[in-house]
Amino acid sequence: MESVNIKKLANILNISISTVSKALRDSHDISKETKEKVIALASELNYQPNPHASSLRKAKSKTIAVIIPEIANNYFSLAINGIESIAQEKGYHVLIYLTHESYLKEVALIRLLHGGRVDGILISLSSTTTDYSHLEEVQGKGLPLVFFDRVCENLNTVSITTDDYESAYNATKHLIGQGCKKIAHLMISKNLSIGNKRLKGYLKALEELELPVDETMIINCTNEEETNFELIKILLQEKRPDGIFAAVERYAISAYEASKQLNISIPKDLKIISFSNLQTASLLNPSLTTITQPAFDIGRQAATILFRALEEKRYLLKNEHIVFKSELIERESTSK
């Protein structure tokens, strides 16, 4: 039987190869009508995305890779448990790789996975990644890839996050509602989609409630705990914020430690809210108000989509962004 390729689909439909390719990738450039025609024909003729992909799909390693920046973070441990709960059902092994926030390490790990060691990849990007060609390369080899949390929205695949912008906006509004007027933001790298969105949500709330934006109150936190601790101490001493919105739970922990050292009383002198899946949030002194992400469910969803791509011949990963809702859990650290 003659193999079906994009060219053949294009010939039959009398449209360009690039249109077929874009339609299969669900590009916004292509009309809904054309997309439906292309997909119907591709399905009818049993079109296989590319020979590499199908050969890899046959030579199953029964293993998927999870690439994450760090391990000492409850969000990731919960997400991994979610991923493993699905992998277990499917009889797959899960390999975990850590990038320690290094772009070069991420590239090296992705290259290591080219060789059929795994059937698919779930990834949350390192904070130093700004070039995505290593990911396009691995997709080119037919290895399905799904993003979660720290995503790249320009790549042609599914990405799963929480409502980072809205949550950051709500977190900041919550601080303002509790009486804060000088709110600092402990920011995670702007390279990251989540860093960018959380910053924007913070700025939007300030703007909407007519609070001035002070650039020196936006702290670009690092991957070094000691550095963050020092940055936060300087912030507290020199800028005397009355509220902190932390983009990541370990920044909030550093803020607690710095406040303790400087005898700043939470929540009296300083209110703190943080994105966090910290198990001990309710046991801290004072208990920490959090934006809690459904990390386990996100892991399950990411794995479910990856397995669909692995199991269903005709299921193509396309550019799609799935958003889960976070929950603001009010505790003592922001009480009036």
Added chain:
Amino acid sequence: MESVNIKKLANILNISISTVSKALRDSHDISKETKEKVIALASELNYQPNPHASSLRKAKSKTIAVIIPEIANNYFSLAINGIESIAQEKGYHVLIYLTHESYLKEVALIRLLHGGRVDGILISLSSTTTDYSHLEEVQGKGLPLVFFDRVCENLNTVSITTDDYESAYNATKHLIGQGCKKIAHLMISKNLSIGNKRLKGYLKALEELELPVDETMIINCTNEEETNFELIKILLQEKRPDGIFAAVERYAISAYEASKQLNISIPKDLKIISFSNLQTASLLNPSLTTITQPAFDIGRQAATILFRALEEKRYLLKNEHIVFKSELIERESTSK
């Protein structure tokens, strides 16, 4: 060149094959003198432990596996960071596999690693593992294996732990010194070397200070948080202990949560000490007295030994137990 095997070594030295084999494994049955003779000759003739091992050592995957029971535990995340710090220097990748405390999963993962996917294994056993033949099997394939934390002391390799017995003894004595008379122990599975030793240290301290042992005050905790929470609540309601020694940090967290729900005041009504690398221990309400293990250093040491076995042809992993000291850090949860 004729290959050098154990038989040849035995012939030249005029001793039995079994003596040579035992000498190379550093068995206690063999005199120091004989061992030295065997090792000197093996070294002179460039003896390679076994053909499987040497072939694997040639076909390097430049990858090591770390097999651990769970990820949401600060001990393991720190240990992994220690392991990765060494692997990074050596240009190796680290794969992390989780057993979720399942013996069957551990066996499946170990079997998966037979095929040359990794060059060596660092493992901390699952709490349901009581048979070790899967580990002997992988050693038989020439894949070096080093234990850390949850070890099997009968296997012919290096195992690295902290001074679990002494630390548990000191923890219990600390509670007694702070005035506790009815001390409960939240125990981790007796299957585990660490579970057994921590229990024995607790019992020894009670005995030495002439406190009665009440079996119903020793709670065999599970891998389910909800179950542990219920078990601890029943313990607190029915047995009214004035002290708790927790073998693992998540049991201490459950004890905090149960105390909170029952309005039991820590440390006034109940003092708590726990093995823990919890980053927020000092920020809890009240701050938690811990036995803190040098987890990062343990990871580094385990990796260093594994890499020695990978890099030095003549370095054989032998039955050796390396012990690191833990530190008792006194905080509010056990104050008078």
